[in-house]
Amino acid sequence: MEEKVTCDRCTDKLCASKVPIFSNLSREELVEIIAMTGHRSYHKGESVFLEGTNAATLYLINVGKIKLYKYTKEGKEQILHILADGDFFGELNLLKEGTYGFYAEAMAETRVCTLTKDKLRNLILKRPEIGLKILEVVSERLLKLENLAQNLATNDVETRIAQLILDLSKENGRNIDRGIEIKLSLTREDMSNYIGVARETISRKLKKFQDEGIIEVIGNKKIILLDEERLKGHLSL
Structure with a gap:
């Protein structure tokens, strides 16, 4: 399941300084952390771990x-979370x-870098602020899960899709002359x-928003949010 590899490109810039919990460390401290890490590589669709397996590793996403x-x-x-370069996961039970x-x-x-449970504990004892930053990220993710649960339980389909587009615009959007360009990772x-x-419902509602002039769908990889305020109006419908 897990393929250990040498990671020549896994430098302090790619492995540690990308991760917000290590952002205030000196170069020397980053190098020290790198010396603690393992390196693994996964292909698209490959499992990193299964639910119920022993939690013994913190994963730091290098690239992917x-x-x-x-x-x-x-x-x-x-889906609970989608994480990318600089994010970490596997922290809750460490x-x-x-x-x-x-x-x-x-x-x-x-490609990910890994820290074992024992090494993470030692690191937090040495640098308590790292533990506090981990707690901050965990709190944010728990809040996001609460919002997701509420969205699934109380909102209709159109509202859910509108909220998803708005969330994606915050995470992956960039301002252009016509609105906000969203490159879809999903x-x-x-x-x-x-x-x-249902997948068919997603396609149908996206077309509806496009017909209303709220968004423009460009293939499967891009959406342009043309009218953010009108899309927000669908949240209260």
Whole structure:
């Protein structure tokens, strides 16, 4: 499942300074952390770990994209988070004995650096501010999960899709003359698994928003958000 590789490009710039929890460390401290890390590589679609396996590693994404997900009672995939360069995962059960509560899978060719539970504990004891930064990120992710659960439980399909587009615009959007250009890292299937609707419904609602002049869909990889305020208006429908 896991392929250990040498990582010649896994320098302090790529492995450690990309990660916000290490952002205030000196170069010497970053080099010290790099010496603690292992390196692994995953192909698109390859599993990093399964739900229920022993939690013993913190993963730092060097290059690539990882999705964290669970399965619903109906057996449908529910995406929890999609993480990219500089993000980390696998942190929740590292300070005590436990197992991973979700699946992790590479969505693209991905290289990660790893810290074992014992090394992470020693690092936090030496630099408590790193532990505090980890808690900040965990708090943000828990809030995002709460919002996701509320969105799935209380909002209709159109509202869910509108919220997803707005979230993607904040994460991946850039301002252009016509509006906000969003480069999609999600396939239609991923979008479906994120907000709990059928893939065909995603395509139909995106076309509706396009016909209304709110967005422009360019192939499967790009959306231009033409009228952000009108899209926000769909959140209260």
